[in-house]
Amino acid sequence: EPEVTQTPSHQVTQMGQEVILRCVPISNHLYFYWYRQILGQKVEFLVSFYNNEISEKSEIFDDQFSVERPDGSNFTLKIRSTKLEDSAMYFCASSPFRGQYEQYFGPGTRLTVT
Amino acid sequence: QKEVEQDPGPLSVPEGAIVSLNCTYSNSAFQYFMWYRQYSRKGPELLMYTYSSGNKEDGRFTAQVDKSSKYISLFIRDSQPSDSATYLCAMDTGGFKTIFGAGTRLFVKA
Numbered sequence: 001e002p003e004v005t006q007t008p009s010h011q012v013t014q015m016g017q018e019v020i021l022r023c024v025p026i027s028n029h030l031y032f033y034w035y036r037q038i039l040g041q042k043v044e045f046l047v048s049f050y051n052n053e054i055s056e057k058s059e060i061f062d063d064q065f066s067v068e069r070p071d072g073s074n075f076t077l078k079i080r081s082t083k084l085e086d087s088a089m090y091f092c093a094s095s096p097f098r099g100q101y102e103q104y105f106g107p108g109t110r111l112t113v114t
Numbered sequence: 115q116k117e118v119e120q121d122p123g124p125l126s127v128p129e130g131a132i133v134s135l136n137c138t139y140s141n142s143a144f145q146y147f148m149w150y151r152q153y154s155r156k157g158p159e160l161l162m163y164t165y166s167s168g169n170k171e172d173g174r175f176t177a178q179v180d181k182s183s184k185y186i187s188l189f190i191r192d193s194q195p196s197d198s199a200t201y202l203c204a205m206d207t208g209g210f211k212t213i214f215g216a217g218t219r220l221f222v223k224a
Contacts, residue, residue, distance in 0.1 A: 004157075031210070042217060043158060043202060048210035055210040091157050101146040101165070103212070105157035 002026040004106035006092050012112045016081050021109045023075045023092030032075045033093040033103060034067065036060070043091070049075065082113045115140050120203055120215030129224050133190040137203035137215045140184065144205040144213075147179050149188045152200045152217065161201075162188070193222045 005024045013019050025032050034046040048055040049067055064080045075094075079086055089110050093103040120137045127133055135149075146165055150158035162177045164170045164186075170177045178187040186205075190197055203215040 033210075033212075043204075043214040045211050045213065050210070058211070089155075093157075101148050101163040101206070103160065105150075105159070107157050108155075 004092055004094055004104050006090075006106040006109050008109060009107070010110045010112070012114065013082055015084060015113055019079050019082055019111065021077045021079075021090050021092075021111070023077075023106055024073050025075055025092065025094030026096075026104055027073070029094035029096045029104075031055075031095045031097070032067075032069070033095075034077045035091045035093065035105075036088040037091065037108075038088045046077075079111075082111075084113050087111055087113045117141050118203065118205060118213050118215045121218055122216050124219040124221055126221040126223060127193055129193060129195060129222055131193050131222070133188075133193050133197070133220060133222075135188045135190075135201050135203075135218050135220070137186050137205075138184055139186070139205060141205075141207070141213075142181075142184065143207040145208045146206050147177070147186050148204040148212070149175075149177055150202040150204060150214075152202055154200075158202055193220075195222050195224045198222050 007022045032049045037043045045058050047057040047061045066078045068076050089108040091108045092106045095103045118139045148163040149161045152158045164177050167179050167181045174191045176189040198221050200217040200219050202217045206212045
């Protein structure tokens, strides 16, 4: 069964460093998303992406964040200058058509900023 | 007032019980309502989604939406220890932004 994959599973970085989190969505999906989940808190929407551009972003997704689909398979989230409060699980999701209701999530990348 | 409210629990039930999980919401523009299951340190897994008011059944799971009361429910029949997880409600307006509830932790005791 097709699934969303994410790498790395765990990333440790120092405050101020740039990180890139990678995702491979399900191959025939068209819509891509990033979410984060701070430990013990709810899943929070960051950004949605379709047709090589951002469809919607939350207030969390400020100028230090960017997303890219560099080729036909990968979808990346870059955090330019990490802060301690960026420590969280980051989930990538994809869906096959317009509408949020059928999103498939990856296993997540745990980001630890020290 | 939060857009989506969900009691975090924990909720502990004996095996075989009927479980009722609920969320309320404040944004009347929400059109799509989803339930996800999340095991510890895993990504959310879509269980069910509904578009309109009413009931939708899938095996042991029933999703219920009451738009007039801004209230959604998930019922699990014949609960099993393997159902022990965190259940997340989620909803959106039909655009590109999904709002999640805080999740309810469920424990089903054998």
